[in-house]
Amino acid sequence: MCRPGWGSARAEARRLEGLARLRRVRDRIDRDYARPLNVPALAREAGLPVGVxxxxxxxxxxxxxxxxxxxxxxxxxxYAEHTGQPVHTGQLGRAGRAGTTVRNREAAGAGPVLR
Incomplete structure (x- = not known):
């Protein structure tokens, strides 16, 4: 028979393991942002269903x-634009200039100057 606190300890361990998986996904996105990434591949690497x-x-x-x-x-x-570095669409993981400009405008309020 289990002790009364063991059930909650196991639940907490599962919760912490789930957070560690999410942190690994976040770290992968931060590290490989310039490469093509997709959510199903990230989910597979984390060992989670896409919806979860x-x-x-x-x-x-x-x-x-x-x-x-x-x-x-x-x-x-x-940041690259602020520091005067050229921004290439290939570095941002997108195929075209239009998508880059639109996404940046949505996310940051302004699109980069692409070269």
Whole structure:
């Protein structure tokens, strides 16, 4: 028979393991933001169903994995523009200029100057 506190300790251990998985996904997005990333691949790496990853990530970080990735790309583009570095669409994981400008305008309020 289990002791009374063991059930809650196991639940807490599961919760912490779930947060660690989400942190690994977030770290992967931060590290590989310039590469093509998709949510199903991130979910597979985390060992979670796509829906669970999207909901859990949203609860933990306030936005979906895709929105987090888009915001990171916009932040990096704005930083590069601020420091005078050229911003290339290939560095941002997008195929075209139009998508880059529109996404950055949505996320940061302004699009980068693309070269």
């Amino acid at each position: 990853l999207v909901l859990s990530f949203g609860e933990a970080y306030g936005r979906t994995p895709h929105a987090y990735l888009t915001a990171r790309r916009a932040e990096r583009a704005a």
